[in-house]
Amino acid sequence: FEMESYLRKALQNNEFSLCYQPLIDLESGKIFGSEALLRWNHPKLGLVPPVKFIPLAEETGLINEIGKWVLNTACMQNKRWQSQGLGHLTISVNVAAQQFQEPNFLSIVQNALQQSELEAKYLTLELTESTMLENIDYSISVMKDLKNMGTKVSIDDFGTGYSSLSYLKDLPINTLKIDRSFINNLKIDTSDIAIVKAIITMGHGLHVKVLAEGVETKEQIDLLKQLKCHYAQGYYIHKPLTIVDFEKGLRESS
Ligand code: G
Ligand code: G
Ligand code: MN
Ligand code: NA
DSSP states (O other): OHHHHHHHTTTTOEEEEEEEEEEEEETTTOOEEEEEEEEEETTEEEEEOHHHHHHHHHHHTTTHHHHHHHHHHHHHHHHHHHTSSSSOOOEEEEEEEEHHTTTHHHHHHHHHHHHHHHOGGGGEEEEEHHHTTTHHHHHHHHHHHHHTTTTTEEEEESSSOOOOGGGGGSSSEEEEEEOOOTTTTTOOOOOHHHHHHHHHHHHHHHHEEEEEEESSSSHHHHHHHHEEEEESSSSTTOOOHHHHHHHHHHHOHH
């Protein structure tokens, strides 16, 4: 199948790039960091959406090499922004299950930090519940090592996994990212608001930050502020941006 053979050559042919979607602090309204999002632009296929090629990268095992490139590139770019005086932003990087389970995952993270000279506390690794729960004891030990290294961990797409909540008290987690399916249709009289409220309350109780993904309207932002949600991300605030547009957004936000 041709997409697979193209994907195998994408790294060496420099066809990947990253977009950066701003993350804002709801109280101040300011950008405090970004999530790096992978883009693949192939000369024949054009822009291939991640929902098409990430699963293929996972099936073929290419995700480990690609993920390493994402980690290195994102850390370098974030360090560059810091050095340019654009603020001490955080950078969030999505980590696929296979990457997290790689025996040398910790040294890959360490290496990205060393190469970029980015301080560990500015790097957040985004894991999904299913990634962590595939092997909970192993996950706990890796996450503790990451914490000792100084990096942060977010649970991505929170609320959509099949997990029990009990792991939340055992795992060193910094942020819960409420899945956008709960935020997209968020209005006052919906069951979504009950769920969102419960997650935010739980976050406060566990001393974990809560970020709402997929914010698409002013009404949603206002509700999230009322509910004391810490952070937000979404098209209403900013789309995933190129480096140039992200820098523009930063200047406007400060
Ligand atoms: O905007 P968006 O289309 O970028 O992303 C679609 C999906 O692809 C999301 O679930 C997102 O988490 C995932 N994704 C984006 N970039 C990366 C990446 O660098 N690594 C992994 N593993 N997933 C990513
Ligand atoms: O799974 P993950 O949360 O990493 O997904 C990030 C994805 O969410 C990216 O594809 C990004 O483009 C998308 N995204 C970001 N903001 C919004 C939004 O406000 N609405 C929708 N529908 N998707 C969004
Ligand atoms: Mn994510
Ligand atoms: Na997400």
